[in-house]
Amino acid sequence: MTDLTWAVQMRHIRYVLAAADHGSFRKAAAILNIQESAISRRVRDLEAWLGTPLFIRNPGGVQLTPAGHQFVFHGRRTIAEIRSVQSEISTIGKGQTGKLHIGIFSSLASGFLSDLIQKFRTRHRAIHLCYVDGNSTGNIAAALRQQRLDVAFVIAPSRSEGCESRRLWNERLFAALPVGHPLARRIEIYLGSLTDETFIISDTPPGQEIHDHLIQRFATLGRRPIIRYQDVGRDNLMLLVALGHGVTLTSEATTGAYFPGVTYRPVIGETLSFSVMWSPKNTNPALHLLLDLARSMSEITGRSEVTSSSAGSRLIAAPSRSHDPSR
Secondary structure (H helix, E strand, O other), X not given: OOOOOOOOXXXXXXXXXXXXXXXXXXXXXXXXXXXXXXXXXXXXXXXXXXXXXXXXXXXXXXXXXXXXXXXXHHHHHHHHHHHHHHHHHHHHHOOOOEEEEEEEOOOOOOOHHHHHHHHHHHHOOOEEEEEEEOOXXXXXXXXXXXXXXXXXXXXXXXXXXXXXXXXXXXXXXXXXXEOOOHHHHOOOEOHHHHOOOEEEEEOOOOXXXXXXXXXXXXXXXXXXXXXXXXXXXXXXXXXXXXXXOXXXXXXXXXXXXXXXXXXXXXXXXXXXXXXXXXXXXXXXXXXXXXXXXXXXXXXXXXXXXXXOOOOOOOOOEOOOOOOOOOO
């Protein structure tokens, strides 16, 4: 007797179901296009392993025993469950369903990232999107390598081994000011107009990127910015601006969020570069659908630029050709 303890195969179930449906091993064999002896032998092996007959055999065919009826009931459920799993796995493999874990540095209020997410959801409604606020680029890179995150949208990713990045879009830089600030009366301002201001920056991203941008750009003005770090998130940082604790810089997309007592003014000639980061070892089909859409959208706007994991990218400082009267 064959030991079927670990070897009850799909064909054993299929043979029993076919014989039960057609009342005959001969007819079941014809339907399955195999020898009748093969079905008879496999069913006998299965009955010997179970310790009870599944069929009553007679010259006119076969009939199910009570144990056979129970086996058929569970066999049909097993086949249906396996087919369901097969279909589900197949759709995941094709990127039709699944899940994406997305690290966010920018705002979803408006702009390129908002448009990207909306288009992706419209095209792939069965893919569940999970959002995670960014910590630091280093932590994000580790999360990408470990595939706790599938993709991250970041400001100027630093050199991160094991990750790839692509610059996708630029956003104008805005000053967040108290509504009563003298510069709030202007439509737009120069960075040089802020040289005597105290900048409050969050310890959380993109605080470090804003800090580096200020240091770099103020150096071209022969000044060093006054920067005070605050261990708060973006919402409370804006409330501190409203209370007069200082001013801060933010990207264009974030200006879609309203905070009482805060007004935004574009800083002439200053932009931030945003990139997408991912691990090339991540085989999630949904990830590659998102990357393809992001690339195509970026190429339409003419902003796409591939950067290797070793090269990284930097904030864009694009001073205006207009004269800055504050210098």
